[in-house]
Amino acid sequence: MQNFTVHQGVVATLDRANVDTDQIIPKQFLKRIERTGFGQFLFFDWRFLEDGETENPEFELNRINVKGASILLTRQNFGSGSSREHAVWALDDYGFRAVIAPSFADIFFNNCFKNGVLPIALSEEDVEELFQRAEKGNPYQLTVDLENQVITDGQGFERSFEVDESRRHNMLHGLDDIAQTLLHEEKITAFEEARG
Amino acid sequence: MSDASSTAPSQAGATSQSTGSRTLLDKIWDQHLVHAPESGPAIIYIDLHLVHEVTSPQAFEGLRINNRPVRRPERTIATPDHNVPTSDRSLPIADPISRKQIETLRENCKEFGVQLFDIDDVRQGIVHVIGPENGYTQPGMTIVCGDSHTATHGAFGSLAFGIGTSEVEHVLATQTLLQFKPKTFELRVDGELARGVTAKDMILYLIGQIGTAGGTGYVLEFTGDAVRNLTMEERMTVCNMSIEAGARAGMIAPDQTTFDYLRGRPECPADFDAAVEAWKKLPSDPGAAYDRSNVYKGSDIRPQVTWGTNPGQVCSVDSVVPSPGDSTDVNVQKSTASALQYMDLKAGTPITEIEINRVFIGSCTNARIEDLRAAAAVIKGHHCSEKVNAMIVPGSGRVKLQAEEEGLHKIFTDAGFDWREAGCSMCLAMNPDKLAPGERCASTSNRNFEGRQGKGGRTHLVSPAMAAAAAINGHFVDIRDWDYR
Numbered sequence: 179m180q181n182f183t184v185h186q187g188v189v190a191t192l193d194r195a196n197v198d199t200d201q202i203i204p205k206q207f208l209k210r211i212e213r214t215g216f217g218q219f220l221f222f223d224w225r226f227l228e229d230g231e232t233e234n235p236e237f238e239l240n241r242i243n244v245k246g247a248s249i250l251l252t253r254q255n256f257g258s259g260s261s262r263e264h265a266v267w268a269l270d271d272y273g274f275r276a277v278i279a280p281s282f283a284d285i286f287f288n289n290c291f292k293n294g295v296l297p298i299a300l301s302e303e304d305v306e307e308l309f310q311r312a313e314k315g316n317p318y319q320l321t322v323d324l325e326n327q328v329i330t331d332g333q334g335f336e337r338s339f340e341v342d343e344s345r346r347h348n349m350l351h352g353l354d355d356i357a358q359t360l361l362h363e364e365k366i367t368a369f370e371e372a373r374g
Numbered sequence: 375m376s377d378a379s380s381t382a383p384s385q386a387g388a389t390s391q392s393t394g395s396r397t398l399l400d401k402i403w404d405q406h407l408v409h410a411p412e413s414g415p416a417i418i419y420i421d422l423h424l425v426h427e428v429t430s431p432q433a434f435e436g437l438r439i440n441n442r443p444v445r446r447p448e449r450t451i452a453t454p455d456h457n458v459p460t461s462d463r464s465l466p467i468a469d470p471i472s473r474k475q476i477e478t479l480r481e482n483c484k485e486f487g488v489q490l491f492d493i494d495d496v497r498q499g500i501v502h503v504i505g506p507e508n509g510y511t512q513p514g515m516t517i518v519c520g521d522s523h524t525a526t527h528g529a530f531g532s533l534a535f536g537i538g539t540s541e542v543e544h545v546l547a548t549q550t551l552l553q554f555k556p557k558t559f560e561l562r563v564d565g566e567l568a569r570g571v572t573a574k575d576m577i578l579y580l581i582g583q584i585g586t587a588g589g590t591g592y593v594l595e596f597t598g599d600a601v602r603n604l605t606m607e608e609r610m611t612v613c614n615m616s617i618e619a620g621a622r623a624g625m626i627a628p629d630q631t632t633f634d635y636l637r638g639r640p641e642c643p644a645d646f647d648a649a650v651e652a653w654k655k656l657p658s659d660p661g662a663a664y665d666r667s668n669v670y671k672g673s674d675i676r677p678q679v680t681w682g683t684n685p686g687q688v689c690s691v692d693s694v695v696p697s698p699g700d701s702t703d704v705n706v707q708k709s710t711a712s713a714l715q716y717m718d719l720k721a722g723t724p725i726t727e728i729e730i731n732r733v734f735i736g737s738c739t740n741a742r743i744e745d746l747r748a749a750a751a752v753i754k755g756h757h758c759s760e761k762v763n764a765m766i767v768p769g770s771g772r773v774k775l776q777a778e779e780e781g782l783h784k785i786f787t788d789a790g791f792d793w794r795e796a797g798c799s800m801c802l803a804m805n806p807d808k809l810a811p812g813e814r815c816a817s818t819s820n821r822n823f824e825g826r827q828g829k830g831g832r833t834h835l836v837s838p839a840m841a842a843a844a845a846i847n848g849h850f851v852d853i854r855d856w857d858y859r
Binding site: 205206213254262284292343345359363365 | 428429435440537538587591617621802825
């Protein structure tokens with residue numbers, strides 16, 4: 179897994195609540211058997227017009243000042259619905275390293291940590307303030323520091339954020355969960371033997 | 375971030391209170407703890423892992439890259455369901471990418487020694503239908519699958535939840551998962567459901583009450599007389615949609631209804647009576663504390679229809695499409711307006727005046743034999759509206775056989791419904807079964823997201839009986855007034 183220490187990048191806003199994983203990566207792209215190459219399909223039905231090729235000029239990610247964005251700012255319950263990890267693969271492959279929202283859906287939140295994409299929950303008020311600042315920025319940049327658990331824009335916005343310590347540790351060092359768990363393999367074996 | 379994160383973990387391994395009274399979740403959790411560190415996630419053992427073609431190829435590939443075996447192939451079963459055609463099974467799959475995905479599952483199962491119920495096996499079907507019907511799903515188990523509707527299995531008093539592909543690989547490699555212990559949220563429904571009101575209406579109503587993120591960070595436990603009186607198949611419908619309320623899982627304590635359903639199923643324990651004695655100890659102890667509890671009256675629930683683009687945007691069939699102005703919350707106003715636009719609905723329209731042109735009866739929510747019987751009871755003696763294209767997709771090969779033995783398929787086909795092979799089908803429209811842009815569907819599935827059943831398609835979630843009645847009339851009708859023949 180790619181590690182995450184400090185990341186500075188352009189912020190793209192998606193001013194919608196309850197964005198489900200069907201929107202993040204529509205089902206017609208789930209037939210691939212690889213983990214890579216999903217970025218081109220990210221938000222496909224919103225991002226492209228009927229022909230599936232022309233960018234929809236009204237969609238937020240197609241705005242000229244968010245090209246190359248790597249931090250997504252959005253509203254509550256982001257990533258709801260289907261468990262498809264393809265949603266995180268698509269965000270990652272498109273170039274997003276962090277997603278900021280007031281809250282996340284459970285499975286999506288877990289999936290992010292498995293892929294080095296950092297989901298950051300801030301209060302509704304802080305997210306609203308970031309939306310307002312992003313509106314004025316051209317482009318608007320944030321620095322996400324996982325080591326110190328701080329987000330800053332260098333222009334007066336600075337907030338700390340929380341993340342579970344074990345997840346933080348694994349993200350900072352890019353550690354693989356399976357290898358970590360297998361350090362406890364004798365406990366798994368003992369558990370299986372005790373149950374018979 | 376206080377409670378805003380999706381996890382809000384409580385201490386791994388802790389019971390909900392100090393008195394020693396434990397909830398159903400506490401008991402299952404404690405029985406499956408392999409390792410409980412001071413902080414961070416616990417390692418819990420997984421009893422049953424269900425695998426399908428869409429979320430597993432990258433996980434098997436990960437095993438190959440790291441030269442790891444499947445630790446417990448005998449605790450793993452696989453079937454293709456999401457991406458299979460529901461037309462003639464003797465023909466090859468037309469779409470080469472879909473065919474490749476299903477062939478990949480076949481090859482992976484062979485290479486790693488995992489049992490596969492392939493496309494020509496009567497046991498093939500939607501993972502959440504075949505687990506219970508073959509008796510793999512049992513009370514007290516931990517069950518996972520790379521599919522969010524794994525919550526279905528909680529109907530048996532198991533802890534069952536959906537996982538991502540990285541976690542699929544983790545379970546294949548270690549037969550365990552890293553988990554923070556979720557909090558518990560009791561949803562109690564007292565009294566009785568009125569005639570014509572089903573388990574589907576109950577869960578849609580509850581999601582409407584708590585919202586699509588109301589259960590985030592929790593396992594829901596459904597209690598109360600109205601839940602106790604449900605059959606196993608109805609309980610599966612309720613638990614299935616727990617994820618639509620944002621919950622990790624939904625559960626219902628096992629009781630005689632559970633044991634009666636399981637007795638005689640092929641994969642149940644040989645000493646069934648001894649198993650029942652152990653299962654009887656699982657229900658929450660008297661006085662066990664839930665982190666949250668809400669109480670509802672069964673008699674308040676009427677047949678439900680979703681009008682928007684998430685399952686929480688739902689109302690009773692005898693009401694009208696809401697207006698953005700009904701709420702004072704700006705975010706709710708915005709999402710209502712956006713949903714009405716996508717759904718091409720006008721605020722104030724009576725639900726029974728909404729005309730539909732497609733009907734889908736199927737999915738892991740409502741494609742079991744009782745669902746098909748409920749649809750058949752409505753359809754018998756009637757005919758599908760000429761302007762409606764209606765399809766019925768059984769949840770498994772066994773459900774299909776059973777329905778045909780009972781003659782239900784004759785009722786469907788005589789009434790102009792399309793009777794198909796088992797699979798997920800138009801619940802997510804990965805296979806050729808999908809809505810065309812602008813088509814409007816009464817669907818017994820679980821998600822009404824934009825484009826879920828086909829780009830530009832519009833989905834209204836309802837019970838099987840309500841879907842059948844809508845097919846016959848070409849618009850929604852209140853099933854409580856139905857002319858059963």
